[in-house]
Amino acid sequence: MSEESDTAVADTPVADGPVADSEAPAAAEAGSQPETAYGVAVTDSRGQMVLHPDRETYVETITALRDDGFVSVMDLCGVDNLNRVTRDLPVGVGAERFEVVVSLIAHEPPRRIRVRVQIPENDPTVASLFDVFPGTENLERETWDMFGVTFDGHPDPSRILMPPDWQGHPLRKDFAVGSVPVQFKGAAAPR
């Protein structure tokens, strides 16, 4: 209770929790803070291992992870970093407006890894993971729907949550929060 009193400003990564990042073979030999794993830059986020491939090596990295025992993609989502000043990226990885974040899981031994790929605003395109993990189909459709990041080679690039004729991508930071007046059929006019 007292030693935790100013943890709201503490920013020390702790290697605990269910993520056993040291299990990855490439990471194990490089020590606790490896520079690269699977041939791409790696960082540690609160004890969770994060890979930072560029768009060219993105599918290659995911395929290498699959061959290394990561059996499933658990999550794939977008992040819009418009107007964000500081970013926790390794040296050599240029910050872009959009990010696609993929979380993978291995069962033997149980461990997780995350892949963050930077997507520039003027060309928001990245390769689809459908041929590596078909379970990303819905997740990539959602990411396109919400952020406007297109996935090359996706079998069904259509909106999934918003109506098909919707304009814009709601989770972008420049998509204003607001309310749309709902007109009920047959409702009396306000005056």
Place this chain on the structure above:
Amino acid sequence: MTLLDTPSDSAASAASAKRVFLRDETSAVLRVDESNIPLAETVDIDPMSTAPMIVNMGPVHPSTHGVLRLVLEMQGEQVLRSKPVIGYLHTGMEKTGEQLSFLQGTTNVTRMDYASPLFNELVFSLATEKLLNIEVPPRAQWIRTMMCELNRISSHMLFQATNGMDVGAVSMMLYGNRLREETLRILEKVTGLRMNHNYIRPGGVAVDLPDGWREDIGGLLDMLPPLLDEFDQLLTGQPIFRERLQGVGAINTEECLALGVTGPILRGTGYAWDLRRDMPYLKYDELDFDVIVGSYGDCFDRYAVRLAEARESIRIVRQCIEKMPTGDYRLQDKKVTPPPRARIDESMEALIHHFKIFTEGFKVPEGEVYVSIESPRGELGCYVVSDGGSHPHRMHIRAPSFVNLQTMPHMMQDALVADVVAIISSVDPVLGEVDR
């Protein structure tokens, strides 16, 4: 558990693993633009034609568990391809989550999976606590574990109710919901609300357990097992019920892993993967319970897995009652949790902290984490990005139902339209979580 004598040999299993990768018209997924499907009254239907027909099911079909719409390509009674169409409940909860502070965030996420709201609160709180680098007191962790398991029982009882009704055992709607209500009564007594509790919050839980909680929960745990045995008599052993579910909607482990499917669907295929055991969080590493698996991955196995998991949850809750320690039910950290009510009357600082926490919220250090737990439907994940402020920069919920929904076209391929209802039911999607 099943009497079905069609075990898939390894060659067939590998071949069917490939079927989820298909992207052309041989795939089970009907990849059409659902907005351009002509209305039935505008199509001139030739009753003698044997050509495949596109049929809409939902979004307000009673067996679709909310507002799930299915577009089915039918050849007579047989489903060729299908596509779940979702989004009818989409209210932009992830966008809302960016407008709310970390303290308010649990009120938002709890409304996603309305059948198991405590799990949503838990995963968001765990993610926030990991970003803050704080650990909640042991009593709070035990309370969280116990309440989540009670919530798992209520969620699985809801499944028993709807699954029974969907396949024709209409009285199950009453029996299942009765047990669910009994469980919700306990949740109401502890949290104040039947659903959308906002009970688990960053830093601990909202209030301590009420007086007499041991007797209340003990009474529930004594009442449940004989009534679950009644389910066995009503359903498990019934030939009509078994005929309806056995061999229907089968899926194998390889397909599940490729599709990212988790929870009872994955365990129903005989693959023992449960985050509570394999990547323990809270106090699950100090608890004794079994991971329930099926054998054939069909609708019956998914039913049986969920029924047995409710029994395991009863075991877990009993251990939680036994091991419940004394101590704080939330972290006494004035930067994260409000001070005790009594302190506000006598301390100026406590009043200031209270005011600051509820107006401004607490600041969360910059960073990003992905935290996941085992919800009744599978892996429930939360990805939070903080830019150092009191509101999340990005808050994404990995909803198990959303991913599990992708299995439906593969389970439905070549099934009869009557089996479609059983398959939807056995996937147990909660549409509030699918659409968020």
